[in-house]
Amino acid sequence: MISARGLRKSFGDFEAVKGIDVEVRRGEAFGFLGPNGAGKSSTMRMIASVSPVSGGELRILGMDPATDGPAIRGRLGVCPQEDTLDKELSVFDNLYIYGRYFGIDRATCRERARELLEFAQITDKAKAKVESLSGGMKRRLTIARSLINNPDLLLLDEPTTGLDPQARHVLWDQLFRLKQAGVTLVITTHYMDEAEQLCDRLVVMDKGLIAAEGSPRELIDAHSTREVAELRFGVGEHEAIAGKVEDLGERVEVLPDRLLVYSDHGEDVVTAVLDRGLQPLATLVRRSTLEDVFLRLTGRRLAD
Amino acid sequence: MALLHEIPAPLSPAAATRVLVLRNYVVYKSAWKLFVTGFLEPVFYLFSIGIGVGQLIDTFEFHGEAIPYAEFVAPAMLATSAFNGALLDSTYNVFFKLKYEKLYDQMLATPLSTGDIARGEIAWGLMRGSVYSAAFLVVMAVMGLTHSWWAVLALPAAVLIAFAFSAVCMAVTTWMTSWQDFDKITLVQMPLFLFSATFFPVEAFGDGVLRWVVEATPLYRGVVLCRELTTGVVTWESAVSVVYLVVMGIVGLLVVRRRLDRLLLT
Numbered sequence: 001m002i003s004a005r006g007l008r009k010s011f012g013d014f015e016a017v018k019g020i021d022v023e024v025r026r027g028e029a030f031g032f033l034g035p036n037g038a039g040k041s042s043t044m045r046m047i048a049s050v051s052p053v054s055g056g057e058l059r060i061l062g063m064d065p066a067t068d069g070p071a072i073r074g075r076l077g078v079c080p081q082e083d084t085l086d087k088e089l090s091v092f093d094n095l096y097i098y099g100r101y102f103g104i105d106r107a108t109c110r111e112r113a114r115e116l117l118e119f120a121q122i123t124d125k126a127k128a129k130v131e132s133l134s135g136g137m138k139r140r141l142t143i144a145r146s147l148i149n150n151p152d153l154l155l156l157d158e159p160t161t162g163l164d165p166q167a168r169h170v171l172w173d174q175l176f177r178l179k180q181a182g183v184t185l186v187i188t189t190h191y192m193d194e195a196e197q198l199c200d201r202l203v204v205m206d207k208g209l210i211a212a213e214g215s216p217r218e219l220i221d222a223h224s225t226r227e228v229a230e231l232r233f234g235v236g237e238h239e240a241i242a243g244k245v246e247d248l249g250e251r252v253e254v255l256p257d258r259l260l261v262y263s264d265h266g267e268d269v270v271t272a273v274l275d276r277g278l279q280p281l282a283t284l285v286r287r288s289t290l291e292d293v294f295l296r297l298t299g300r301r302l303a304d
Numbered sequence: 305m306a307l308l309h310e311i312p313a314p315l316s317p318a319a320a321t322r323v324l325v326l327r328n329y330v331v332y333k334s335a336w337k338l339f340v341t342g343f344l345e346p347v348f349y350l351f352s353i354g355i356g357v358g359q360l361i362d363t364f365e366f367h368g369e370a371i372p373y374a375e376f377v378a379p380a381m382l383a384t385s386a387f388n389g390a391l392l393d394s395t396y397n398v399f400f401k402l403k404y405e406k407l408y409d410q411m412l413a414t415p416l417s418t419g420d421i422a423r424g425e426i427a428w429g430l431m432r433g434s435v436y437s438a439a440f441l442v443v444m445a446v447m448g449l450t451h452s453w454w455a456v457l458a459l460p461a462a463v464l465i466a467f468a469f470s471a472v473c474m475a476v477t478t479w480m481t482s483w484q485d486f487d488k489i490t491l492v493q494m495p496l497f498l499f500s501a502t503f504f505p506v507e508a509f510g511d512g513v514l515r516w517v518v519e520a521t522p523l524y525r526g527v528v529l530c531r532e533l534t535t536g537v538v539t540w541e542s543a544v545s546v547v548y549l550v551v552m553g554i555v556g557l558l559v560v561r562r563r564l565d566r567l568l569l570t
Contacts, residue, residue: 011570050412050569070314070415078413084406088331097330100323101414103312149312149414 001026001061001153001184002047008055009042016042018208019056024153029175029185031195031202033290035298038205040188041081044157047186048078061152074102077151077183081158083138085130091141092117092126099148112148119174120144136167143174154178156187160194172197192290204294211297216290223296224288225250227266231259231273232282241278248272253295262292314415317423324416324424325431328393342389342432343439346381350443353503354378364505367537371451378449379458379530380502385440386462387496387523389433390470395489398425398477408568418564422557426470433466434459444534452536461533461546465526468549471556472522478563500524522552 002024009017017039024030032040045051046058049065049072058065060072086094095113104112117123120140125133133141139159146154159175160168175198179185189195195202196216204211204219212219229249233241238254246252249263263269266285273280315323332338354377363370401407408421441459444450450458473489480486500523509515518524529545532538 048413050409052569070417073413074312074314074415076413080409080413082406084410086327086407086410087405089327093330097323097327098410098414100326101315101320101411101416103315103319103415105312146413 002030002186003059004043004056005058006056007043007046007053007058009039009046009051010054015208017046017054020203020205020208020210022203022210024184024186026184027179027182028200029179029187029198031199032186032188032205033190033192033195033199033202033294034188034205035190037207039208040205041157043205044155044186044188048076048155049073074149075152077146077149077154079143079146079154079156079159081161083142085138085142085145087130089130090126091122091128091130091133094130094141095145095148098145102149104149109148112150116144116147119147121170136163136170139163139167139171140174143171147178151183153184153186156185158188158190160189160191168194192294195290202290204290204297206298212293219290219293220288223293225262226264226288227262228286228288228292229261229263229266229269229273230282230284230286231261231270231278231280232257233259233278233280244276244278245269245273251296260292260295262288315420317420320416320420321423321427324411324420325428327424328428339432339435342392343385343436345388346385346436346440347443349384350374350378350381354381366505366531366535367539369535369537371535374447375449375451375535376505376531377503378444378447379534380500380527382437382440382444382458382462382534383465383500383523383526383530384497384502385436386433386465387469387526388493389436390429390466391473391489391493393429393432394425394470394474395477395486398474399480399483399486401425402478402567403480408564412568418568419561421564422474422560426467426474426553426557426560429470429474430463430466433470434463437462437466450534452534454532454536454538455534458530458533461526461529464546464549464553465523465529468522468526468552468556471553471560473556475556475559475563478560478567496521496523500527502527522549525549 002022004020004022006019006021007017008015008019020043032043034040042051046053046065047060049060049069052066061075063072065072086097089097092113095116096109099109099112117126120143122137122141125137130138143159160171163171175185187198199216201215203213212223214222238259242252242254242259245259245261248269249261251262253260261269270283270285354374358373358377361373363372364376366376411421438459499518500521501518506515506518509518525545525548529542532542
């Protein structure tokens with residue numbers, strides 16, 4: 001569906017994407033994971049065929065965005081980071097008019113708009129102005145709108161940023177259904193739980209490059225231990241204490257507010273820490289997540 | 305969900321323009337009252353100055369023919385209504401869509417191109433200006449201010465004026481960065497309105513450079529063209545005005561397209 005070789009994007013002197021290779025297959029959910037400024041959105045805009053490629057090769061649905069932009073965009077659904085809805089139109093017209101931009105005929109547009117209102121669970125708001133919708137509803141409308149042309153490939157840039165937990169789960173459920181219906185999803189996110197929930201495969205991007213690639217499980221297995229012991233001490237003590245526990249795990253990360261000790265047996269680590277007479281204010285043993293992978297690969301946390 | 309059995313081909317340029325006009329039409333369908341004020345403004349000027357002030361003025365000479373003052377002012381208001389109508393949509397509304405609503409970014413996520421957007425928006429501005437002018441022309445005819453069958457052509461002339469200004473104003477708007485910049489538009493709009501031989505003949509500027517400058521401004525070309533058509537005194541100058549306005553509109557359209565490429569396809 002998407003094939004990129006040595007893909008680059010620069011804005012003047014600034015190189016946002018510094019040569020990445022990506023292959024997205026039909027029917028999978030593919031993620032771009034990384035902190036803000038990693039080059040995810042620039043990559044997404046190039047895939048969406050609205051941003052000219054600065055270097056390398058990009059093929060979307062077998063076509064070249066430089067020459068076949070309109071044909072590619074006709075088969076894409078794009079859900080941008082900010083809800084760019086048409087505030088001057090009603091909820092229904094947002095779907096209907098958008099469909100007309102694709103050249104879909106009136107009757108089909110009306111029918112699709114009605115179905116998508118149902119899908120987004122906002123049928124009762126059909127005649128309302130966009131402004132009167134809640135954040136979650138706007139997001140669902142944006143996603144519904146991106147489906148008006150039955151896209152082969154759906155691009156979602158930070159789909160759940162700014163939503164409350166409940167709204168996120170509703171959205172995840174809907175995206176999961178789309179995936180089951182055979183739509184290929186490409187998602188950018190800086191939430192590791194979102195990536196773990198939704199993505200079959202993902203790449204971790206950092207500073208315009210791909211730091212790692214694989215399924216969430218593979219990445220965790222390859223770059224982290226099975227479990228993590230989180231130890232919280234008093235303010236400013238973490239750096240000093242790190243030296244006293246580093247032999248207890250494979251690796252220790254010092255965060256401003258806690259220590260992370262990587263080990264396959266987290267409980268044993270906590271027991272050993274207490275045995276040494278150290279007194280953490282709080283402890284937590286959990287499974288490794290993608291955030292740990294990211295920390296390992298880039299030395300930074302995802303949500304920065 | 306109903307599946308689209310075939311992927312519709314991207315719209316032709318003409319069809320894309322129609323869809324964009326449709327979008328604006330749907331927005332304004334519920335706000336038609338905004339159109340009334342735009343129509344009334346030149347009518348008020350016609351009554352207050354053309355007819356009110358006109359009672360103090362005998363006749364004016366236009367291309368060697370004496371015409372009553374109201375007949376002098378009316379075609380100028382016709383041109384101005386096209387000018388104002390086009391200006392409204394292609395400045396404030398375009399700026400809002402471009403910078404705040406990010407409407408064009410939404411459109412570019414679909415098969416639409418920057419050329420489609422340029423054409424669609426200019427077509428809409430043109431239509432708005434034309435609607436004002438058509439209504440005004442009816443008022444003129446009813447009041448007996450048209451004196452020739454040439455006056456029928458004043459409508460396409462007004463459409464041309466609306467096209468030229470819609471295109472150029474939209475082009476200028478792409479360089480705007482904040483709402484304060486619109487003061488500059490007002491700063492150009494007012495003198496164009498007052499000094500384009502709208503209320504007094506261009507001869508009042510004497511025979512110097514000033515007159516040449518006025519004669520080279522676009523609204524003057526539009527005003528004179530309309531006046532020539534409604535009074536029936538068509539000359540070679542009419543053709544100059546037509547070419548002038550056509551070129552102005554096409555250049556504006558091309559500039560808009562290039563600017564949208566630069567601003568949006570980054």
